[in-house]
Amino acid sequence: MSHQAETADRHAGEEPFKLEELFYSRTDSRGVIIAGNEVFRRVSGYEWGALLGAPHKIVRHPETPRAVFRILWDAIQKGYPMGAYVKNRSKSGGWYWVFAVILPIDGGFLSVRLKPVSDLSDKMKQFYATFSERERVEKIDPEESAGMLRMGAQADGFSSYTNFMAHALGHELAARDRQLRRTADxxxxxxxxxxxxxxxxxxxxxxxxxxxxxxxxxxxxxxxxxxxxxxxxxxxxxxxxxxxxxxxxxxxxxxxxxxxxxxxxxxxxxxxxxxxxxxxxxxxxxxxxxxxxxxxxxxxxxxxxxxxxxxxxxxxxxxxxxxxxxxxxxxxxxxxxxxxxxxxxxxxxxxxxxxxxxxxxxxxxxxxxxxxxxxxxxxxxxxxxxxxxxxxxxxxxxxxxxxxxxxxxxxx
CATH class of the missing domain: 1.20.200 (Fumarase C; Chain A, domain 2)
Structure with missing residues (x-):
């Protein structure tokens, strides 16, 4: 991380967005942004001229473990949908959390992201900070750290990482419904x-x-x-x-x-x-x-x-x-x-x-x-x-x- 980015992080806080808002973006097969909605643009802090044609990692935050992106990439390249908790960084150095649902489409990928508010998301935020730091300090290869995440999910009683993400998505949707006072879906x-x-x-x-x-x-x-x-x-x-x-x-x-x-x-x-x-x-x-x-x-x-x-x-x-x-x-x-x-x-x-x-x-x-x-x-x-x-x-x-x-x- 550059000195400028570190300084921005110290002075910026969480970027606000409403619980009912959803992010939308679409990329080509390389992860280059082709389209998105106003929520994505506003919260990221970039103008469309800077977002369109840029790699999606423009909003990547270093506290999202590289293992998470490796698991995501492995799944969607095989044609499987996948989800993940992701901490992103805005142009100003602020940050915001999303639960991303990423689906492969012809010629690329489409992502819809919601605001995570469940108890599980609180645990994952703490885990990410610790695990991403361990990746950096121990210089763990992304494939190895992805294996560690998969093993961790199995140790917690899930048959696979996909099963854990289905569990997480269900938790987030239920918590979202409760906070928005919606009828249970x-x-x-x-x-x-x-x-x-x-x-x-x-x-x-x-x-x-x-x-x-x-x-x-x-x-x-x-x-x-x-x-x-x-x-x-x-x-x-x-x-x-x-x-x-x-x-x-x-x-x-x-x-x-x-x-x-x-x-x-x-x-x-x-x-x-x-x-x-x-x-x-x-x-x-x-x-x-x-x-x-x-x-x-x-x-x-x-x-x-x-x-x-x-x-x-x-x-x-x-x-x-x-x-x-x-x-x-x-x-x-x-x-x-x-x-x-x-x-x-x-x-x-x-x-x-x-x-x-x-x-x-x-x-x-x-x-x-x-x-x-x-x-x-x-x-x-x-x-x-x-x-x-x-x-x-x-x-x-x-x-x-x-x-x-x-x-x-x-x-x-």
Whole structure:
């Protein structure tokens, strides 16, 4: 940062704009500004002659981590919409926060930005200041820091960074409605409900994977105990071998269910996250469209073209959201069925476990660690079955909610 910019930052404060105002801008594929609305121009402090043809990073503030822009750029270049909290800087050195919804279009990108006012935005503002400073001090590569953000989102219980952004967008829209005293929008309510269900489902999937990994050591422990208790081929040895054979089948099924590449849990998470973000985007675009009708045209910008683009994009986001919701509902149904099948297979393992418990009782004081091993099995089995039940309930909830929303939107 130059000395002049540092001086401006010390003397400038937050640039004011109203909660009901929305920023609009469109760029080419390189990020060069092609069009925008008066809110963007006024708050940024630049005249149109300086904005049009300039790179959008003209308003970039150093306290927005480079990782955020890397994630945004990666997504939109692949044709996926993405959102982000962004701290921008005005010409005078002032600053202003937005939640940006960025969507790829033919030949470039379109962005609609709103004023973030939720509790989550307060946390993100504090996090950005710390994280951007860490990027600079430690000279962290943007790709590496982007990976850190993605891992952080997963650690907080989100299936992906897109899922976190859908959650954030839902929070901002709901908080905005409350502060503007608007009637709750059904799309925003779906966002909140589905994000809550997805967060819970993701936590259950992570827990299921951990229990599954821990379960792998139990058959080996049982064989070691059997070798101390009886000659080869005795009842405990037979139980351990049967348990191992049956658990291998279930382990393979659990691996493809939770941890394998393209596993069904991951598929559902991605489709739900995509649907929810598109759903929120559709609502933001709808409001931007309404404001565009009332706005005065800007000299040098083809206003009719911008309105047409916004209308087309709103319709596309709505259609794409319904398609993604339909896919997610189908995958959720498959997830429920697979959960039931794994639970049924677990009943077979339960039978073998009970035989082990019976054998342990027959040996009484001579069980030699068998009792502790069976206790381990009891704990793992209960945890796995409980998590499967929870995943089934949540996937059914997601399937029903999305199907209900699709019916309501079709009827409307």
């Amino acid at each position: 059904p799309r925003t309510q779906v966002l909140a409900e589905m994000n809550t269900a997805m967060e819970r489902a993701t936590k259950e999937q992570v827990g299921l994977l951990r229990s599954f990994e821990a379960l792998q050591s139990v058959p080996n422990n049982m064989r070691i105990v059997a070798s101390r208790l009886e000659p080869s081929g005795g009842p405990v040895s037979a139980i351990s071998e049967n348990y191992k054979a049956s658990s291998v089948v279930i382990s393979d099924r659990l691996r493809s269910f939770v941890a394998g590449e393209g596993n069904i849990c991951d598929q559902m998470s991605r489709e739900v996250a995509r649907a929810l973000f598109l759903l929120g985007s559709s609502r933001v675009l709808s409001e931007m469209n309404a404001k565009f009708v009332q706005a005065d045209p800007v000299e040098g910008i083809d206003w009719a073209t911008e309105r047409e683009l916004l209308n087309e994009l709103e319709q596309k986001a709505s259609i794409d959201a319904r398609v993604a919701m339909g896919k997610a509902a189908t995958i959720a149904g498959q997830l429920t069925q697979q959960s039931r099948e794994i639970r049924r297979q677990m009943l077979g393992l339960d039978t073998i476990r009970v035989l082990g418990r019976v054998e342990c009782g027959r040996m009484r004081d001579n069980s030699g660690g068998l009792s502790a091993t069976i206790d381990q099995l009891d704990g793992f089995h209960d945890d796995i079955k409980g998590r499967l039940e929870s995943i089934m309930r949540l996937s059914e909830e997601i399937e029903q909610s999305m199907t209900r929303y699709l019916r309501q939107s079709k009827a409307a």
